[in-house]
Amino acid sequence: MSTAAEAPPPAELxxxxxxxxxxLSFERExxxxxxxxxxxxxxxxxxxxxxxxxxxxxxxxxxxxGFVTSRIAAQDDLxxxxxxxxxxxxxxxxxGWVQHAPVEPPMLxxxxxxxxxxxxxxxxxxxxxxxxxxxxxxxxxxxxASNAAASAAITKGWEYPALVSRWxxxxxxxxxxxxxxxxxxxxxxxxxxxxxxxxx
Amino acid sequence: MSTAAEAPPPAELxxxxxxxxxxLSFERExxxxxxxxxxxxxxxxxxxxxxxxxxxxxxxxxxxxGFVTSRIAAQDDLxxxxxxxxxxxxxxxxxGWVQHAPVEPPMLxxxxxxxxxxxxxxxxxxxxxxxxxxxxxxxxxxxxASNAAASAAITKGWEYPALVSRWxxxxxxxxxxxxxxxxxxxxxxxxxxxxxxxxx
DNA sequence: GGGAGCATGTAACGGGTTACATGATTGG
DNA sequence: CCAATCATGTAACCCGTTACATGCTCCC
Numbered sequence: 144m145s146t147a148a149e150a151p152p153p154a155e156l157x158x159x160x161x162x163x164x165x166x167l168s169f170e171r172e173x174x175x176x177x178x179x180x181x182x183x184x185x186x187x188x189x190x191x192x193x194x195x196x197x198x199x200x201x202x203x204x205x206x207x208x209g210f211v212t213s214r215i216a217a218q219d220d221l222x223x224x225x226x227x228x229x230x231x232x233x234x235x236x237x238x239g240w241v242q243h244a245p246v247e248p249p250m251l252x253x254x255x256x257x258x259x260x261x262x263x264x265x266x267x268x269x270x271x272x273x274x275x276x277x278x279x280x281x282x283x284x285x286x287x288a289s290n291a292a293a294s295a296a297i298t299k300g301w302e303y304p305a306l307v308s309r310w311x312x313x314x315x316x317x318x319x320x321x322x323x324x325x326x327x328x329x330x331x332x333x334x335x336x337x338x339x340x341x342x343x
Numbered sequence: 344m345s346t347a348a349e350a351p352p353p354a355e356l357x358x359x360x361x362x363x364x365x366x367l368s369f370e371r372e373x374x375x376x377x378x379x380x381x382x383x384x385x386x387x388x389x390x391x392x393x394x395x396x397x398x399x400x401x402x403x404x405x406x407x408x409g410f411v412t413s414r415i416a417a418q419d420d421l422x423x424x425x426x427x428x429x430x431x432x433x434x435x436x437x438x439g440w441v442q443h444a445p446v447e448p449p450m451l452x453x454x455x456x457x458x459x460x461x462x463x464x465x466x467x468x469x470x471x472x473x474x475x476x477x478x479x480x481x482x483x484x485x486x487x488a489s490n491a492a493a494s495a496a497i498t499k500g501w502e503y504p505a506l507v508s509r510w511x512x513x514x515x516x517x518x519x520x521x522x523x524x525x526x527x528x529x530x531x532x533x534x535x536x537x538x539x540x541x542x543x
Numbered sequence: 544g545g546g547a548g549c550a551t552g553t554a555a556c557g558g559g560t561t562a563c564a565t566g567a568t569t570g571g
Numbered sequence: 572c573c574a575a576t577c578a579t580g581t582a583a584c585c586c587g588t589t590a591c592a593t594g595c596t597c598c599c
Contacts, residue, residue, distance in 0.1 A: 158452065162457060165460070165464075174550070175550075175552090176551080189460070190452055191450060191452055193587075195552090196552070196589085197586080197587055197588075200586095223550070223595075224551090234464075238465070241458045241461045241462075242464070244454070244458070246455060246476045246477055246480070247454050249451060249456075249518075250451070250453075251391075252391055252450040253449040254358065254446070254447050254449065256449075257358070257361075257362060257365070257386075259503060259506065260385075260389070261365045261368060261441050261503065262441075262502075262503030262506070263500070263503055264365075264368055264437055276446045280448060284448070302462075302463075302532055303460055303463055306459065306529070306532060310456060310524075311456075314521060317514075317517040318449075320517075321510060321514060325506070328506050328509065328510075329506070332502055335502075336502065357557085359558080359559080374577090374578070375579065375580090376576095393559075394559070396559085396560080396561085396562095399580060400558095424578065424579090425578090425579080
């Protein structure tokens with residue numbers, strides 16, 4: 144086709160495996176337990192945070208593939224703790240994935256939207272409650288993302304995580320605004336439908 | 344606790360089952376095939392559109408539970424086609440779910456954000472490309488949602504779907520804007536990091 | 544002493560996907 | 572006639588979850 148070198152096909156792995164390997168790509172040794180906590184306050188905002196058991200399973204797979212190595216923690220830490228580190232092969236693999244994986248649409252499962260879509264089956268007041276609760280949850284998440292952004296901003300080498308935390312903050316602010324606008328639309332619709340019902 | 348009647352606990356079903364039952368709650372008889380198409384251009388925007396095989400499986404389950412009934416299509420349609428309709432019990436069940444299910448955070452798996460989070464592993468130019476592609480995809484989806492909103496708006500009884508289509512449109516417009524802002528942030532970051540590298 | 548947190552896993556299950564099989568009808 | 576679409580499903584597979592089991596350590 145061309146003289147350019149063909150990109151090697153990126154290894155096929157479930158996204159969670161890449162996420163775990165990605166957490167390790169910041170070059171620190173981490174235990175499965177660490178990874179879970181770390182995922183809970185970073186990945187959570189824009190990507191599902193996997194169950195702990197899943198993390199251990201992925202680590203096992205990644206080790207089998209030679210993308211991570213593990214060692215038992217030093218004697219000063221008496222706990223039975225296994226630390227994982229990314230290998231050169233692992234770095235090559237995840238670079239390939241980040242660089243070459245196709246852009247896919249984000250996967251969204253929005254329960255509140257689904258139930259609003261079925262609004263004809265619910266009490267309008269209850270619908271309002273749901274959307275208002277979602278709006279408040281979004282506000283709280285925006286706040287959390289803001290904190291995450293602040294703490295990432297002061298850490299060297301975390302420029303990209305900080306950037307994405309800012310993105311998350313804006314995302315949840317937008318979600319909050321969208322919920323507020325939906326509330327307005329719901330009120331209008333309730334008024335219209337109420338009128339129609341009364342006029343009948 | 345109070346004298347108010349306790350709400351009956353909503354039946355436990357996976358979200359996809361409720362989504363399928365919800366599609367049937369608009370009181371029209373639909374085939375599995377119809378349901379798939381219908382999901383593809385409505386649910387898709389705010390909720391994952393299930394695979395066709397999954398829809399048939401859920402229909403079987405819903406029928407076993409007595410939430411839908413089915414009949415073979417009339418003789419004038421020679422195809423081997425089974426039409427499903429919601430039953431009174433099904434209506435009660437889905438009303439209970441819409442009304443009483445807890446508000447849960449939407450589930451988001453944003454591959455582009457994940458890869459931006461791992462930006463230190465990628466070529467900045469490629470990162471830009473990805474985010475720009477995502478921005479354009481979002482714009483296209485906003486347009487599609489807008490069309491869906493327009494066609495729902497002129498259909499009686501589809502007020503809530505129309506409302507959610509408008510919500511989807513705004514959602515994808517926000518997504519588009521967020522992508523554009525991330526591009527700016529990426530450019531800034533590339534400049535900063537580039538400077539640092541040059542000064543080294 | 545005892546609860547909270549640290550730490551690692553196994554087992555069972557289920558929801559959902561892809562791939563495949565099958566066949567009829569419609570329209571260019 | 573042939574491709575596209577209509578139409579329904581089965582089988583294999585796997586990702587990921589919940590529930591559970593186990594034991595250690597820190598600190599009140």
